[in-house]
Amino acid sequence: MTSSSPADARGRTPRRRGDSRRGDAVFFNLSRGAGVLLLVVMAAIAGFLTYRSALALGKNEGNFLTTFEWTPDAVKPVFGIAVLTFGTLVSALIAMLIAVPVAVGIALFISHYAPRRIAQPFAYLVDLLAAVPSIVYGLWGVLFLVPHMNGLTSWMDQYLGWTYIFDQSSSGVPARNLFTVGILLAIMVLPIITAVTREVFRQVPRMHEEAALALGATRWEMVRTAVLPFGRPGIISASMLGLGRALGETIAVATVLSTNSKLSLHLLDPGGGTFAENIALKFNEAQPLGRDALMASGLVLFVITLLVNGAARVIIARRKEYSGAAA
Amino acid sequence: MAKRIDVSGLSAYYGSTRAIEDISMTIEPRSVTAFIGPSGCGKSTFLRTLNRMHEVIPGARVEGKVMLDDENLYGANVDPVAVRRSVGMVFQRPNPFPTMSIYDNVVAGLRLAGVKKKSVLDGVVERSLQGANLWNEVKDRLNKPGAGLSGGQQQRLCIARAIAVEPEVLLMDEPCSALDPISTLAIEDLIGELKSQFTIVIVTHNMQQAARVSDRTAFFNLAGVGQPGKLIELDDTQRIFSNPSVQATEDYISGRFG
Known part of the structure; x- marks a missing residue:
């Protein structure tokens, strides 16, 4: 479908337009997905770190910011x-x-x-x-x-x-x-x-x-x-x-x-x-x-x-x- | 201010390619001299040899003599930086420094020369912008970026920047080719005013423009592709456009060229 003779092309004009729109949609979703994925990963890292940090900080007997040890x-x-x-x-x-x-x-x-x-x-x-x-x-x-x-x-x-x-x-x-x-x-x-x-x-x-x-x-x-x-x-x-x-x-x-x-x-x-x-x-x-x-x-x-x-x-x-x- | 330029036997090269060959001419002070000719005939290259800007391109060099009154610009002890301070230049595309305000653009040349006093700079800014017919349009926003002006205003800002250092000569390399007709008219009027103080040389592709603004016109041509450009003739503008002495000039001007 990607390569077609001119005669084919004329005969299939509506189909080809449909294809290219589908291509747009696929590409749009791929790129949006990549963007969203980045946000998800960042959020996951931040969330994970925050959760585990909270566990530790609750048991800390010293001051987290000023302690040397x-x-x-x-x-x-x-x-x-x-x-x-x-x-x-x-x-x-x-x-x-x-x-x-x-x-x-x-x-x-x-x-x-x-x-x-x-x-x-x-x-x-x-x-x-x-x-x-x-x-x-x-x-x-x-x-x-x-x-x-x-x-x-x-x-x-x-x-x-x-x-x-x-x-x-x-x-x-x-x-x-x-x-x-x-x-x-x-x-x-x-x-x-x-x-x-x-x-x-x-x-x-x-x-x-x-x-x-x-x-x-x-x-x-x-x-x-x-x-x-x-x-x-x-x-x-x-x-x-x-x-x-x-x-x-x-x-x-x-x-x-x-x-x-x-x-x-x-x-x-x-x-x-x-x-x-x-x-x-x-x-x-x-x-x-x-x-x-x-x-x-x-x-x-x-x-x-x-x-x-x-x-x-x-x-x-x-x-x-x-x-x-x-x- | 305003000195005579006397060029003799000048050739310019890019690497081993000769771009212009054996040009000699005299450019009168306090007048406008226009360079016309087909693309690639070396008129811009020649213009750039007049303030030693040609040689900033790697591999470019110049042979011959350019006398500014009685000083040879290509003499052994002449500093090209000093030459460019006395022979100013305006380029084809307006090129104000994008990181500077309008004020800083105008005084850029003076600051390079070591002038720091605010009162002096203030005076120069007003005088130069007025000289470039831009003062009334920008006097309330001197601290705004120069790149925010329209194309025609930017070009007049560049002219103000060039005349702020009070050069002897002002070179203009197709200064209106990126501008609309209204802005072009503003620049042409300005050229007419500036010639009372400066020696002006302008390269243009627009023959009507040459006829409108210049006192003298030089026609450049090249014998063929790959051949160096040559000066065909230099005469009073009126004569060049009515009754040139060389057939090639008449062919070019009347559009029977090539």
């Missing part, structure tokens, strides 16, 4: 997310502070500075970084990065120790700390931020770049007046994608971070934890209550991620009329 399976179950929240946010923040400027720089280099024959392979190389499995990053982090951090951390202790956060209480211990994790996460989120911003920069209309050049802009001024403002929403979206990965990264963090759950504002001291890392480490040996407690921490991570994404949308929407979409 994670001992839900003890006789007197006590667990809290203070260490995890701090570790997750701080390591992700360090990662973004390092990764976003570097990624924007790489993306600009690829899209506006490098000659094409260098830009192409270079872009491919950056994409390859995204294909490396997390565990490989984790192993590289613990076997290479940690032993090589001591020079940097003792330097920071000496010259930046006055900032308190870079003060090291004991020197010479392996750098299995939040700072190292932040650096590792920065490397891991670099390719995705680079790839997205690169594509956005490439889509800057040539006429806007020429407008800047014709006004007597140098290359950097052209980038500043035409490329970066146009790419701003894209840079934010890309950073959010990267941040999502940094917040949720599990195995690389678990490999690098020293397993001692003490909360410390000294980022160079070993220890600390993140939500995902904590779940991965504790889940196998957890009792039913312990598992529910981990679910509760998972719910918090889920909410944090939603909040971060929501904030990004607000930032992008606030300057919508200047987005360049109208041009």
Whole structure:
């Protein structure tokens, strides 16, 4: 029925119209179904996490938000997310502070500075970084990065120790700390931020770049007046994608971070934890209550991620009329 | 302001392809010179060599000399960025910066040149927008995005942006081809006013437009596909359209072309 000779086609005109309408209906329902499915899955995850969290939180003898310990399976179950929240946010923040400027720089280099024959392979190389499995990053982090951090951390202790956060209480211990994790996460989120911003920069209309050049802009001024403002929403979206990965990264963090759950504002001291890392480490040996407690921490991570994404949308929407979409 | 342009022996290339060949002409200050000719004859390319915008395309280069009064734009120590500050350009499609307000668009060139003083910028905005016949339409919404204006207003905004830096020369690359007749008329009137201050060069596909706005007209043509474009003749507009000295010009103008 799909292929028919002209004579056939004329004879079957009503039938064919019926077919194409059925096709429309099928496609419409398929795409609507896909959309609904997404909502259902999201709701199911949220509902499941909330239900299991509620079970655990009812038995918690400590304050869930401010408690440092994670001992839900003890006789007197006590667990809290203070260490995890701090570790997750701080390591992700360090990662973004390092990764976003570097990624924007790489993306600009690829899209506006490098000659094409260098830009192409270079872009491919950056994409390859995204294909490396997390565990490989984790192993590289613990076997290479940690032993090589001591020079940097003792330097920071000496010259930046006055900032308190870079003060090291004991020197010479392996750098299995939040700072190292932040650096590792920065490397891991670099390719995705680079790839997205690169594509956005490439889509800057040539006429806007020429407008800047014709006004007597140098290359950097052209980038500043035409490329970066146009790419701003894209840079934010890309950073959010990267941040999502940094917040949720599990195995690389678990490999690098020293397993001692003490909360410390000294980022160079070993220890600390993140939500995902904590779940991965504790889940196998957890009792039913312990598992529910981990679910509760998972719910918090889920909410944090939603909040971060929501904030990004607000930032992008606030300057919508200047987005360049109208041009 | 307003300087004479003297071009001699100019050729422009895209990679190894020669787009225009051995062009020499003199463009008088405080006048409008129109470039006409069939598509692909190199008139836009030639226009872009006059403010060194040609070379921003990878692989593009220029041979020859362009004198702006007594300064060679292609001299060894000349910075193309400085050239573009004194030779402004308006493009075929209106291209205000979409991320900037009307105000910021007008002062974009001044800000690049390091002017920061608010009182100076305010004065330039009013003067430039008035110069571009746009002030009355936008004076109450200077902080609204430039992309929200109509096409004709956007093009006048681009002209305001170009004249805000007080260039010697204003190059216009088919400035009305994306506009309706009313907006086109507004731009043409504006060109007539601007020529008292600037040297204006305009590329156009519309021969009536060339006849209406220009004092001098240059006809470009190419010998065939893949051949470089050449200047056929440059003369007073009236002469070009009534009694050109070259047969090819007359054929083109009277529509007996090709």
